[in-house]
Amino acid sequence: MQSAIVVSQQVLVMFLLIGCGLFLNKKRMVSEASAREFCSMLLNLALPAVIIQSFLRPMQEEYLSGFVLAMAIAFAMHLFAVAAAQLAIRPRADEEYRVERFSVVYSNCAFMAFPLLRATVGEDGIFYATAFVVFFILFQWVHGIVILGGKIVPKKLLVNPCILSVVIGLVLFFTQLPLPAPLESAVSMLSAVNSPISMVITGIFLAGLPLSGLRNIRLVTTALLRLIVLPLLALAVLYGLGVSQWLPAAPVVCASLLIGFACPTAVAVILMSAHLERDVLYASEQVAVSTLLSLLTLPFIAGLALSLF
Numbered sequence: 001m002q003s004a005i006v007v008s009q010q011v012l013v014m015f016l017l018i019g020c021g022l023f024l025n026k027k028r029m030v031s032e033a034s035a036r037e038f039c040s041m042l043l044n045l046a047l048p049a050v051i052i053q054s055f056l057r058p059m060q061e062e063y064l065s066g067f068v069l070a071m072a073i074a075f076a077m078h079l080f081a082v083a084a085a086q087l088a089i090r091p092r093a094d095e096e097y098r099v100e101r102f103s104v105v106y107s108n109c110a111f112m113a114f115p116l117l118r119a120t121v122g123e124d125g126i127f128y129a130t131a132f133v134v135f136f137i138l139f140q141w142v143h144g145i146v147i148l149g150g151k152i153v154p155k156k157l158l159v160n161p162c163i164l165s166v167v168i169g170l171v172l173f174f175t176q177l178p179l180p181a182p183l184e185s186a187v188s189m190l191s192a193v194n195s196p197i198s199m200v201i202t203g204i205f206l207a208g209l210p211l212s213g214l215r216n217i218r219l220v221t222t223a224l225l226r227l228i229v230l231p232l233l234a235l236a237v238l239y240g241l242g243v244s245q246w247l248p249a250a251p252v253v254c255a256s257l258l259i260g261f262a263c264p265t266a267v268a269v270i271l272m273s274a275h276l277e278r279d280v281l282y283a284s285e286q287v288a289v290s291t292l293l294s295l296l297t298l299p300f301i302a303g304l305a306l307s308l309f
Contacts, residue, residue, distance in 0.1 A: 007302045010119040014112075014199050015295060021203020035204040039267065042198055047110050047133075048165030049190035054127040055169030056184070059176055063127065066249025070131035073243070073257050077132070078139045081105040081230055081261075088225060096282050100222045101147050102269050103286040107226065109136055109260035110162075111202060111267070112294070115195035117256055120306060125256040128249070130166060132260040137162055140268060150276045205267060206288060216285070223265070223290040227297040231262035235305060244309045251309040255302075258309075262301035264290035 024030040057063060085104040089097050107113075109132050117125035141156050157163060172179070179187065235258055238244065244251045265286050273283040 007299045010116050011299045017196055017199030018203035021200040022207045025204045025207035030204055035201050038201050044161045046190050046194040048161045049187045050194050051130050051165040052169045053187050053191045054130055055173040059173055062249050065247050066253050070128040070253045074132040074135045077234055077261050078135045082143055098148050099278055099283050102144055103222050103265040104225045106140055106266040107263040108266045109263050111198035112263040113260040116259055121252050124252050128253045128256045129260050132257050134166055148272055148276045148278055219285055219289045223293050226265055226290055227294055231301045234261055239308055255305045255309045258305040259302045262298055264294035
């Protein structure tokens with residue numbers, strides 16, 4: 001009961017921040033073009049800072065074993081999502097199925113999950129959820145590119161700021177080298193920006209996205225696969241196997257990754273569709289419908305995960 005209250009309160013905070021973004025866009029104070037630039041800043045600066053900060057902790061066996069478990073579960077979750085999308089969404093002549101498959105597999109884990117995790121399970125949750133972000137990026141630039149009809153570019157993986165921040169974080173974690181005080185303060189300040197600004201940007205994007213998709217059965221079905229079906233199946237497997245009892249950190253690992261897995265469709269589907277000349281409008285509708293429905297589904301999945309694990 002307590003976890004459900006905490007989740008509901010945090011979702012309300014997120015909803016208020018999203019509302020700020022809607023207001024800014026409707027009053028033409030911030031355009032969608034500006035929001036894309038802010039989004040780039042978050043992905044290339046603030047989010048890497050969040051990841052690095054999450055690794056600034058003592059190198060204890062509990063954290064190390066928990067992170068290895070998180071990597072294994074995150075990898076399995078993405079494989080499961082890929083297989084489910086392939087089975088549930090069949091190829092069609094219009095090729096919109098490509099956008100639908102991408103929308104089912106890839107969640108807005110960093111923007112939506114991190115604020116919720118910080119409020120519910122703290123920095124440990126973000127530390128373990130970093131594993132989910134790693135596989136999100138790896139799968140997106142390999143599988144995601146392929147299903148949208150593009151070509152794999154290995155360089156994109158090697159120079160991705162989030163991947164580089166994980167490498168830096170692991171080096172700091174294993175060596176226990178302290179950051180200079182000014183640098184640590186800068187990382188902390190950038191990290192604090194990620195949660196509120198990501199929600200405001202989400203609101204700005206939503207203000208400009210079409211809502212006609214709520215009447216499109218394919219859009220709603222795709223969103224429900226991403227928000228309800230896949231997370232509940234993953235929860236059932238983790239609970240049935242008793243994964244939360246495997247390690248001391250396992251309960252936090254399971255809850256954190258499930259919350260990341262239950263987030264709405266990643267905004268990346270819009271950016272990727274534009275880059276690969278797919279239907280950007282349809283991708284935008286996927287994000288709009290999924291994000292709106294997640295305001296109802298995410299508290300339910302998160303509360304269930306926190307209470308069971």
